[in-house]
Amino acid sequence: MNLLKATSLSHAFDYPLFNNVSLELNATESMAIIGVSGSGKSTLMHVLSSMLVPNKGSVELFGRKIYALNEKELVKLRRYDLGLIYQSHYLFKGFSGYENLEVAALMANQTIDNALLQSLGIDKVCHQKVTELSGGQQQRVSIARVLSKKPRLIFADEPTGNLDHATAQEVMTIFFNYLKEHNAGMILVTHDESLAAQCNHIYRMNDGVLTKVQ
Numbered sequence: 676m677n678l679l680k681a682t683s684l685s686h687a688f689d690y691p692l693f694n695n696v697s698l699e700l701n702a703t704e705s706m707a708i709i710g711v712s713g714s715g716k717s718t719l720m721h722v723l724s725s726m727l728v729p730n731k732g733s734v735e736l737f738g739r740k741i742y743a744l745n746e747k748e749l750v751k752l753r754r755y756d757l758g759l760i761y762q763s764h765y766l767f768k769g770f771s772g773y774e775n776l777e778v779a780a781l782m783a784n785q786t787i788d789n790a791l792l793q794s795l796g797i798d799k800v801c802h803q804k805v806t807e808l809s810g811g812q813q814q815r816v817s818i819a820r821v822l823s824k825k826p827r828l829i830f831a832d833e834p835t836g837n838l839d840h841a842t843a844q845e846v847m848t849i850f851f852n853y854l855k856e857h858n859a860g861m862i863l864v865t866h867d868e869s870l871a872a873q874c875n876h877i878y879r880m881n882d883g884v885l886t887k888v889q
């Protein structure tokens with residue numbers, strides 16, 4: 676099943692960032708996007724995840740052209756079907772990790788999966804205030820928060836950036852198992868070539884062109 680289809684995307688801010696980018700992702704598949712800092716990877720993720728309308732091109736999510744949806748349909752799609760994990764985790768700082776998970780689960784009519792918290796190693800610490808957690812623990816809470824929504828498509832922009840390599844590998848294994856179990860897909864931006872190599876597809880953003888490398 677096709678989850679995402681992007682056709683001829685182009686975008687510029689002060690100068691052109693990328694041109695004529697096309698890609699597709701099917702259920703259970705993962706795709707890594709690599710490239711130097713400033714090459715437009717995060718901007719492309721914003722376009723693919725419906726958060727930014729590009730200058731040119733179109734995006735289909737789950738077979739629906741997203742620029743034809745009204746605001747209500749778009750909000751519903753983002754809330755129930757998309758999981759966005761960004762470099763900086765937007766956790767509510769005054770709450771505990773667990774309360775952050777409760778809010779996300781409630782919004783998506785889901786329940787919190789304790790096995791998931793255990794596998795991420797945050798089942799005990801997540802009852803502490805977000806501000807008392809280390810950067811790596813906060814990052815794992817934000818990953819748990821997104822997976823608790825049970826999204827069909829995950830957009831992860833450097834999700835393991837604050838984690839040591841062994842923990843990053845464990846988190847990636849959790850993602851890959853999630854994709855199989857839930858028939859979902861993932862697009863991952865990473866600087867870590869060994870993590871990228873575990874994805875089904877690898878693309879490199881270079882000089883405004885997205886090229887398939889695996």
Ligand SMILES: Nc1ncnc2c1ncn2[C@@H]1O[C@H](COP(=O)(O)OP(=O)(O)O)[C@@H](O)[C@H]1O
Nearest residue numbers: 688689692710711712713714715716717718719
């Ligand atoms: N909201 C914005 N407004 C203006 N320029 C932006 C904006 N977001 C990104 N840019 C420009 O696009 C460039 C690429 O940014 P980004 O997509 O974050 O690259 P990457 O994720 O590969 O590091 C940045 O260097 C910046 O000049």
Ligand SMILES: [Mg+2]
Nearest residue numbers: 716717718832
């Ligand atoms: Mg970026």
